[in-house]
Each structure stands twice: as structure tokens, then as C-alpha cells.
Amino acid sequence: xxxxxxxxxxxxxxxxxxxxxxxxxxxxxxxxxxxxxxxxxxxxxxxxxxxxxxxxxxxxxxxxxxxxxxxxxxxxxxxxxxxxxxxxxxxxxxxxxxxxxxxxxxxxxxxxxxxxxxxxxxxxxxxxxxxxxxxxxxxxxxxxxxxxxxxxxxxxxxxxxxxxxxxxxxxxxxxxxxxxxxxxxxxxxxxxxxxxxxxxxxxxxxxxxxxxxxxxxxxxxxxxxxxxxxxxxxxxxxx
Amino acid sequence: xxxxxxxxxxxxxxxxxxxxxxxxxxxxxxxxxxxxxxxxxxxxxxxxxxxxxxxxxxxxxxxxxxxxxxxxxxxxxxxxxxxxxxxxxxxxxxxxxxxxxxxxxxxxxxxxxxxxxxxxxxxxxxxxxxxxxxxxxxxxxxxxxxxxxxxxxxxxxxxxxxxxxxxxxxxxxxxxxxxxxxxxxxxxxxxxxxxxxxxxxxxxxxxxxxxxxxxxxxxxxxxxxxxxxxxxxxxxxxxxxxxxxxxxxxxxxxxxxxxxxxxxxxxxxxxxxxxxxxxxxxxxxxxxxxxxxxxxxxxxxxxxxxxxxxxxxxxxxxxxxxxxxxxxxxxxxxxxxxxxxxxxxxxxxxxxxxxxxxxxxxxxxxxxxxxxxxxxxxxxxxxxxxxxxxxxxx
Numbered sequence: 001x002x003x004x005x006x007x008x009x010x011x012x013x014x015x016x017x018x019x020x021x022x023x024x025x026x027x028x029x030x031x032x033x034x035x036x037x038x039x040x041x042x043x044x045x046x047x048x049x050x051x052x053x054x055x056x057x058x059x060x061x062x063x064x065x066x067x068x069x070x071x072x073x074x075x076x077x078x079x080x081x082x083x084x085x086x087x088x089x090x091x092x093x094x095x096x097x098x099x100x101x102x103x104x105x106x107x108x109x110x111x112x113x114x115x116x117x118x119x120x121x122x123x124x125x126x127x128x129x130x131x132x133x134x135x136x137x138x139x140x141x142x143x144x145x146x147x148x149x150x151x152x153x154x155x156x157x158x159x160x161x162x163x164x165x166x167x168x169x170x171x172x173x174x175x176x177x178x179x180x181x182x183x184x185x186x187x188x189x190x191x192x193x194x195x196x197x198x199x200x201x202x203x204x205x206x207x208x209x210x211x212x213x214x215x216x217x218x219x220x221x222x223x224x225x226x227x228x229x230x231x232x233x234x235x236x237x238x239x
Numbered sequence: 240x241x242x243x244x245x246x247x248x249x250x251x252x253x254x255x256x257x258x259x260x261x262x263x264x265x266x267x268x269x270x271x272x273x274x275x276x277x278x279x280x281x282x283x284x285x286x287x288x289x290x291x292x293x294x295x296x297x298x299x300x301x302x303x304x305x306x307x308x309x310x311x312x313x314x315x316x317x318x319x320x321x322x323x324x325x326x327x328x329x330x331x332x333x334x335x336x337x338x339x340x341x342x343x344x345x346x347x348x349x350x351x352x353x354x355x356x357x358x359x360x361x362x363x364x365x366x367x368x369x370x371x372x373x374x375x376x377x378x379x380x381x382x383x384x385x386x387x388x389x390x391x392x393x394x395x396x397x398x399x400x401x402x403x404x405x406x407x408x409x410x411x412x413x414x415x416x417x418x419x420x421x422x423x424x425x426x427x428x429x430x431x432x433x434x435x436x437x438x439x440x441x442x443x444x445x446x447x448x449x450x451x452x453x454x455x456x457x458x459x460x461x462x463x464x465x466x467x468x469x470x471x472x473x474x475x476x477x478x479x480x481x482x483x484x485x486x487x488x489x490x491x492x493x494x495x496x497x498x499x500x501x502x503x504x505x506x507x508x509x510x511x512x513x514x515x516x517x518x519x520x521x522x523x524x525x526x527x528x529x530x531x532x533x534x535x536x537x538x539x540x541x542x543x544x545x546x547x548x549x550x551x552x553x554x555x556x557x558x559x560x561x562x563x564x565x566x567x568x569x570x571x572x573x574x575x576x577x578x579x580x581x582x583x584x585x586x587x588x589x590x591x592x593x594x595x596x597x598x599x600x601x602x603x604x605x606x607x608x609x610x611x612x613x614x615x616x617x618x619x620x621x622x623x624x625x626x627x628x629x630x631x632x633x
Contacts, residue, residue, distance in 0.1 A: 052631045055631060056628040056631050059546070061545075061546050061626075061627040061628040061630075061631070062626070062628040082550060085545075085548050085549075085550045085551075086548065086550075087548075088546070088547070088548040089547065089548020089549070090548070092548075094543070094546050094547055094630075096543060096546075096630055096631070097631075098539075100539060100540060100542075100543035100630060102258070102261075102262060102540050103265065104261055104262050104263075104264070104265020104266060105258065105261055105262070105265070109258070109261065113258065113544070113547060113549075114547055114548060116251070116254035116255065116257070116258060117251055117254065117255055117544070117547070117548060117549045117553060118247070118251060118548070119247025119248055119249075119250040119251035119254070120247070120250070120254075121250055121254075122253075122254055122257060125254070161547075173631045
């Protein structure tokens with residue numbers, strides 16, 4: 001019998017240091033935390049506190065200097081580079097602050113990239129991403145190019161891209177930072193819906209206190225350390 | 240750990256190539272810049288190389304025009320076919336006496352000036368061919384040519400250059416010209432390969448040709464030789480030199496000497512080498528810079544792709560496929576331009592016979608591919624080293 005962890009991702013005693021000239025700067029000081037399935041976890045804190053570094057390490061795009069990183073029972077620090085890339089491709093969905101859509105691909109093609117890069121036939125990938133776009137209300141815009149969409153619509157395309165391959169972990173870096181309030185709320189509502197899936201965890205790194213109400217759990221960081229882990233009483237009730 | 244099956248692995252590369260080509264073609268300024276840059280440089284390289292080779296061939300053409308003889312015998316100081324240094328008539332008989340010679344015939348080649356009945360004068364190359372065998376005449380229209388110059392002081396003329404003697408474009412057959420106060424009648428036309436001097440070539444019987452040239456002790460320019468069956472021309476040429484003390488070269492060796500003379504004694508290799516070098520430089524600069532700009536502008540997107548799970552190998556294939564596409568299209572445009580130039584250039588006598596040799600077509604293809612793939616590899620190295628986490632850094 002396989003024991004399934006209730007947490008999608010766990011980092012334990014993670015230290016991260018970056019070289020700076022002849023010195024080394026420590027940005028994470030032995031952080032330990034877990035990201036739960038079926039919940040939206042927000043990682044918040046001031047600029048430079050290390051939250052994006054945590055996101056990068058959890059998503060396997062950055063290696064920790066020491067400590068362990070386990071995502072879906074897989075020790076990322078033990079994976080070879082090619083295996084780590086494949087792991088990211090299949091298990092993790094990414095949403096970036098600046099959307100990072102390829103301007104010369106249309107909406108459907110952009111959303112299908114994780115599938116295409118994983119070897120799904122082009123037509124099948126477009127069909128699968130198309131269903132996700134329909135679900136996110138972008139069906140009429142499939143053939144459009146990113147420049148023809150508003151910021152909020154572009155971020156919804158990015159969400160479709162992040163979810164098209166049905167990943168178990170979705171990591172979002174400041175997903176509403178470039179959006180107005182209404183668009184930000186709409187985007188967060190979609191992410192919140194994604195987080196209801198008991199087989200998926202959503203981790204959002206954000207400064208934007210307008211969206212804290214979507215969080216099931218908020219982890220606060222400061223100076224490379226976790227200073228608070230939980231939903232504070234002062235926050236509004238989750239919508 | 241999960242791994243891709245062979246089929247889905249291949250599909251993933253094909254899919255990423257599709258994305259790469261859409262990325263490229265969606266940026267028309269860079270796409271067309273690359274295509275036309277490569278096209279222009281291919282045109283420059285292949286067209287200039289074709290002209291260069293064509294010009295070099297001019298040095299060999301007087302030899303290549305004479306297909307019947309395997310060996311040319313000459314004064315040891317002669318370096319190329321238009322460099323006349325007469326040898327004694329006895330040389331002909333000495334050559335004939337060499338063991339292994341099937342036949343040997345005289346061949347005279349000298350410069351002359353013709354005066355037309357209309358008062359024009361023109362420089363020509365006067366060729367005297369053996370009275371009996373007519374060895375030395377160009378192959379084209381050979382039977383008619385042989386018949387046409389059997390009469391006394393009859394001459395046949397290279398039909399491609401008659402305009403250099405009669406600018407009014409008249410039919411030269413039946414026209415009389417004067418060479419050294421001797422009346423010659425043009426009785427036929429042939430087609431000889433263009434030679435380096437660019438002068439019209441006038442063919443006569445050997446006896447007629449030496450009779451109308453100014454008096455000098457020797458008038459025999461070359462002895463043309465055929466080896467007996469089973470005798471290697473190279474070996475026979477060596478034997479002729481040993482026996483007679485004259486220089487004897489096979490047809491191929493003497494043709495090569497003609498081109499070598501141009502290479503060593505004219506500025507053609509430098510000027511054409513510079514043009515070809517310029518073509519390579521244009522290709523390298525345009526391709527390398529444009530690809531580098533393209534990759535640099537897409538660095539963030541490549542970073543996002545790497546974060547999402549696109550492997551370095553897939554990214555390498557993407558950029559190489561972009562480079563190959565523009566390379567193929569640009570090369571096709573360039574080589575097509577060269578082909579068109581040479582095709583339509585055949586109407587111009589100065590370009591007649593020029594062609595894009597297989598070596599030039601293949602060589603420029605190889606060069607273009609090396610340039611585009613090399614430029615692509617240099618550009619993509621930055622992406623391969625790119626930390627995917629860069630995409631989270633704003």
C-alpha cells in the first residue's frame with residue numbers, strides 16, 4: 001500500500017545562499033513548510049523576504065543550498081536535471097506575474113505548450129487546451145493573439161496554460177500584480193476554483209492584500225524566515 | 240521517474256519545432272531580414288564563385304576546345320595555350336617517332352589583325368589546324384567546319400564573336416577579310432569556348448595559317464598527339480619530354496596550367512575572393528546578429544518555457560530548426576538568383592558557358608548551413624545556461 005502524503009509539497013530546513021562577489025548572501029534561513037492539497041496557500045511578505053526564492057525551490061526551478069524538497073513524494077534534490085525538467089512539465093503548473101505568453105502564438109497554442117512539449121499530438125493538445133479555455137470563459141478568444149487581449153484575459157490564458165495538463169501543484173508568482181482590482185478578483189476566483197480540487201495544491205506568492213480573502217492559509221515571511229503560518233483573524237472571511 | 244516514450248518523444252520535438260517556427264515567422268522583420276540576408280549572401284557567394292570559375296575556365300578553354308588530342312607538346316617555356324612560342328617543324332617528326340604515339344599533328348595559334356571590306360579592323364586569334372585530319376577544330380558543327388575550310392584561304396569563324404568584327408550584325412559567311420595583305424573568305428561558322436583574351440577565333444588549314452602570318456623561323460605552336468591504344472597519356476607525355484626535350488602535357492594537365500596561369504598572374508582571384516569573402520561576412524554578420532537579437536528578445540519567453548518544463552535539448556532543437564528554416568529558404572532564394580543570373584546571362588557572350596558547378600552549389604549550401612547553425616548555436620548558448628528561475632524575478 002502506498003502512503004499518500006496529505007501535503008503536495010514539503011520543504012524541510014531549507015537554506016539558500018547566493019554568491020555576491022567574494023561573499024555569500026543567505027536569503028533563506030532553514031525554512032520548513034508544507035503545502036496542502038485542496039487548498040490555496042498564500043506566501044506573503046515584504047520585498048526581498050525570500051518568498052519568490054521559496055516558490056522557485058518548491059517548483060524545482062532553483063536548487064536549495066541545503067535541506068530537502070519533496071513534491072508529490074518525489075525528492076527534487078535527488079532528481080537528475082532532465083528528470084527534474086520532466087517532473088516540472090508534468091506535475092507543476094506555472095503562473096507568472098508578466099503572463100509570459102509567447103506573442104506569436106495564439107491563445108490556444110499558448111495554453112497547449114505544456115502538452116505539446118510533453119509529446120501530446122498538436123491537434124489533441126489544442127483540443128485539450130481549448131476545453132480549458134472554454135471553461136475559463138476564453139472560448140471566443142482561442143484564435144486571438146495575446147496582444148489582442150486585456151491583461152486580465154492574458155492572465156486567464158496563463159491560468160489555462162498552467163492547468164491544461166492537470167498538474168498537482170500550481171505555483172503563482174504575483175498573479176494579480178499587473179491587473180486592476182476587478183481583473184485580479186476574477187483571476188483569483190479561477191485559481192480558487194482550481195484549488196478546490198482535492199488532488200491539487202495552489203501556492204500563490206503575493207503582495208496584493210486585496211486577494212488575501214481567497215486564501216485558505218497564509219504563510220508570512222520576513223528576512224528569509226517564516227514568521228507566521230495560518231489564517232489570521234483579521235483577514236476577511238474566505239469568499 | 241517518468242520518461243517519454245519514443246513516439247511521444249519525437250512528437251514533443253516536432254511540436255516544439257512547430258512552436259519555434261511560429262515564434263520566428265510571427266516576427267516578420269527578423270524573419271525576412273534573416274531570409275533575405277542569407278539569400279543575398281548566398282547569391283553573392285555562388286554568383287561570384289560561378290563567374291570566378293567561369294573566368295578561370297577561359298584559361299583552359301583553348302585546350303578543352305580540342306577534344307581529339309590527348310597530349311599537347313610545346314616549347315618548355317610555354318605556360319598557357321595563348322602564350323605562343325613557336326617550335327621547329329622538325330619537332331613534329333621527332334614527336335611522331337616517339338614509341339607509343341598513334342598520331343601527331345601540327346597546330347598553330349597566334350594573334351592577328353583582320354581588316355574587313357567595310358574598313359573595320361579587329362584583333363583575332365588565328366588557329367591553324369592540320370590540313371588532313373582537321374584536328375584542332377571545335378567539335379560543334381565539325382563536319383560542316385571541315386568541309387568549309389578545305390578551300391584555299393578559307394576560314395571559319397567563331398559565330399559567338401562575329402559582332403566584334405562586324406558590329407552591324409551581318410551574316411559573316413561569304414565576307415572577305417584581309418590578314419597581312421592576304422584575302423581570306425569566311426566560309427563557315429563554328430562555336431568555340433570563350434577564351435581569356437576574348438578575341439574572335441578564326442580557324443584555317445595549317446598550311447594557310449602559317450602562310451599568311453608574318454615571316455619568322457618557326458611557326459608551329461603545338462604538336463597535338465594521340466597515344467596508341469593501351470598507352471597511358473601521362474606516361475607517353477613523360478616519354479615525349481624525355482625523348483624530345485619538349486614540354487608535353489596531357490589535355491587535362493595543360494587545361495589546368497591555363498587556369499593556374501590566370502590564378503598566378505591576374506588580380507582575378509583577389510577581387511573575386513574579396514567578393515566571396517564579403518558574401519560570407521554578410522551572411523555571418525546578418526545571421527549571427529539577427530539570431531542573437533531574436534534570442535535575446537525572447538530570452539524571457541525561453542526562460543518561461545524552461546520553467547514550464549521544456550528541456551535544453553528541445554530549446555536547442557527549436558533554435559536550430561529556426562536557423563535551418565531561414566537557411567534553407569534564404570539559400571534557395573540566393574541559389575535561385577544565381578541560376579537565373581547565369582541562365583539569362585547566356586545571352587551575353589561574356590557570360591556564355593558560365594555555370595554554377597555542383598561544387599559551388601554544394602559548397603555554398605554547406606557554408607550557409609555552417610554559418611546559420613554556428614550562429615544559432617552561439618545565440619542559444621545563453622538560453623541553455625539560462626536559469627529558469629529568472630522568470631520569477633520580475
